């Protein structure tokens with residue numbers, strides 16, 4: 001009995017270790033997406049909140065954040081969606097251009113994170129602007145994909161270089177742990193911050209970011225939200241910011257084989273927290289523009 005119990009525990013331990021070792025290569029980790037969508041919910045208009053709650057499945061209990069990592073979980077079933085999580089640029093070019101960079105690994109155009117954001121924004125807009133339209137989209141999936149990809153486009157290494165797969169092929173150590181640079185930006189910086197500054201409590205981290213939004217970044221929020229020409233999203237702008245930050249902060253002093261410690265962590269954490277805040281505020285602004293009154297839709 002004792003031996004069979006211990007074998008069972010070992011099996012569970014191995015299963016857990018295997019789960020922990022699977023790299024999350026396709027987005028902010030679960031925590032990052034949760035933070036983005038929690039912030040979003042604070043900034044939704046009444047109309048948008050109503051529409052979002054109507055589209056969410058019952059299992060979410062009205063909480064968008066609970067499902068913002070769903071596109072990462074179904075990436076093996078929806079194989080076509082893999083390229084929609086990022087938009088890499090030619091190596092060492094610190095700028096982004098939609099027509100040059102938005103394609104999948106086969107070169108098929110519009111298959112990238114910005115193309116996907118545009119696609120799902122249009123699906124939701126068309127359906128809500130004309131409820132009787134003949135368009136037959138799965139709007140719940142459109143909402144979840146849009147929410148996830150707006151988060152992803154704010155992760156600097158989701159607009160990284162093609163040659164190193166947005167940092168995925170750059171092996172580094174995060175303190176003592178062997179990992180890759182992309183994973184550092186998806187997960188490790190957030191995980192280390194949770195342990196070191198937020199008592200391992202994600203809601204404390206979210207509150208701290210929200211305080212910054214209403215305090216030190218309060219003058220910037222209207223600039224983050226703004227889109228020229230009444231556009232619903234400024235996706236090319238978000239992607240350009242990311243590749244610029246990838247060059248200035250993510251790739252810098254993170255050559256293959258390097259060990260990243262306090263100096264890298266403490267100087268990059270403010271960038272990560274600001275990108276999570278911008279992702280959250282902008283997703284709310286996009287949803288508010290999509291799910292607005294008929295007059296608003298007609299203007300947009």
Ligand SMILES: [Zn+2]
Pocket residue numbers: 026027028071072085148152
């Ligand atoms: Zn993703």
